[in-house]
Amino acid sequence: MGRAKxxxxxxxxxxxxxAMPPGSKSITNRALLxxxxxxxxxxxxxxxxxxxxxxxxxxxxxxxxVIDEPDDTTFIVTxxxxxxxxxxxxFLGNAGTATRFLTAAAALVEGKVVVxxxxxxRKRPIxxxxxxxxxxxxxxxxxxxxxxxxxxxxxxxxxxRVQIDGxxxxxxxxxxxxxxxxxxxxxxIELLGEHIGALGYIDLTVAAMRAFGAKVERVSPVxxxxxxxxxxxxxxxxxxxxxxxxxxxxxxxxxxxxIDLGTPAEQFSQPDAKAYDLISKFPHLPAVIDGSQMQDAIxxxxxxxxxxxxxxxxxxIENLRVKECDRIRALSSGLxxxxxxxxxxxxxxxxxxxxxxxxxxxxxxxxxxxxxHRIAMSFALAGxxxxxxxxxxxxxxxxxxPSYWNVLASLGVTYED
Numbered sequence: 085m086g087r088a089k090x091x092x093x094x095x096x097x098x099x100x101x102x103a104m105p106p107g108s109k110s111i112t113n114r115a116l117l118x119x120x121x122x123x124x125x126x127x128x129x130x131x132x133x134x135x136x137x138x139x140x141x142x143x144x145x146x147x148x149x150v151i152d153e154p155d156d157t158t159f160i161v162t163x164x165x166x167x168x169x170x171x172x173x174x175f176l177g178n179a180g181t182a183t184r185f186l187t188a189a190a191a192l193v194e195g196k197v198v199v200x201x202x203x204x205x206r207k208r209p210i211x212x213x214x215x216x217x218x219x220x221x222x223x224x225x226x227x228x229x230x231x232x233x234x235x236x237x238x239x240x241x242x243x244x245r246v247q248i249d250g251x252x253x254x255x256x257x258x259x260x261x262x263x264x265x266x267x268x269x270x271x272x273i274e275l276l277g278e279h280i281g282a283l284g285y286i287d288l289t290v291a292a293m294r295a296f297g298a299k300v301e302r303v304s305p306v307x308x309x310x311x312x313x314x315x316x317x318x319x320x321x322x323x324x325x326x327x328x329x330x331x332x333x334x335x336x337x338x339x340x341x342x343i344d345l346g347t348p349a350e351q352f353s354q355p356d357a358k359a360y361d362l363i364s365k366f367p368h369l370p371a372v373i374d375g376s377q378m379q380d381a382i383x384x385x386x387x388x389x390x391x392x393x394x395x396x397x398x399x400x401i402e403n404l405r406v407k408e409c410d411r412i413r414a415l416s417s418g419l420x421x422x423x424x425x426x427x428x429x430x431x432x433x434x435x436x437x438x439x440x441x442x443x444x445x446x447x448x449x450x451x452x453x454x455x456x457h458r459i460a461m462s463f464a465l466a467g468x469x470x471x472x473x474x475x476x477x478x479x480x481x482x483x484x485x486p487s488y489w490n491v492l493a494s495l496g497v498t499y500e501d
Contacts, residue, residue, distance in 0.1 A: 127160050
């Protein structure tokens with residue numbers, strides 16, 4: 085059993101030292117799937133080993149892929165070029181990337197695949213992806229619009245064009261792109277709607293696909309053509325996780341210290357690295373922050389905004405309501421447990437009533453993490469400056485950053501259980 089709660093003791097001094105974020109969750113799960121679909125042996129280095137990536141690896145093993153783990157940051161993946169039907173439903177916990185990616189990849193399996201998850205995952209929408217698969221002639225179904233999803237795959241699909249609304253999740257688009265290269269015909273994938281989710285994550289997908297031999301062409305700002313090349317094995321280096329880096333960048337500016345992450349911010353290719361430019365402006369964050377293209381960085385920025393010189397409104401973040409929890413509600417309620425109305429909601433906007441004088445005060449507050457790793461890690465930042473901040477279910481950080489509390493401790497942060 086994990087710890088029930090953890091109280092952060094404000095260090096009272098700048099945080100300095102070297103702290104390496106784990107490998108990117110987004111890139112690790114893409115690379116695992118592509119290596120699993122490839123014929124031959126791929127070596128993935130710099131990888132993240134966490135709950136989310138273990139669920140992906142276990143699901144691939146259940147579909148006949150051989151995965152060895154010689155050390156803490158390497159997967160050696162040997163595939164036959166074709167996934168096999170698993171003997172039992174695939175259980176993916178609350179891993180959204182793994183669930184969406186495998187739902188589409190299951191169309192390439194000859195046989196029945198059931199993609200399922202925990203109680204949280206069973207509340208996360210997947211209907212648009214299932215509809216898109218059905219439009220390709222894939223026998224896919226969900227009774228609730230959320231997992232579990234049942235796919236009766238034939239190893240191929242019937243159409244050469246699919247449209248999908250990317251507004252709810254760019255993961256739907258990435259899932260279709262990665263699946264498409266495994267078919268027997270070129271496929272055009274086109275986004276519907278004016279609002280498109282984090283396009284930067286689609287760029288990550290295309291880059292990873294190309295590394296494993298796929299031919300992908302962007303034919304318009306909202307359309308891609310994928311050739312039926314399949315995938316070949318590759319050695320692939322995974323960069324550190326930019327979402328995880330945001331906590332360390334924020335901890336650095338909050339305390340006026342210097343934390344060496346080992347990778348300069350400008351070398352990250354992930355969308356959340358855009359948050360660095362905002363974080364570096366603290367305590368003069370802009371009055372309005374559009375989070376549409378760096379959604380996983382918003383919890384970090386929202387807690388940092390509590391100490392800003394002026395209030396901050398976060399817009400373009402409606403997708404945060406369908407993440408591991410309703411992150412807009414979790415942020416507003418958590419901030420307001422520290423000080424009433426510190427965080428408020430207007431529609432899908434989050435408004436943080438910044439107050440630099442909070443730093444140095446003792447304001448006992450138990451923060452419900454809602455079993456969401458990003459809520460737990462971001463509110464830890466408040467505990468660097470305010471006494472009495474207690475994180476409930478702190479070990480939920482294992483989803484993407486299992487060593488988070490140890491990393492902060494290595495920089496000088498102490499705790500009470």
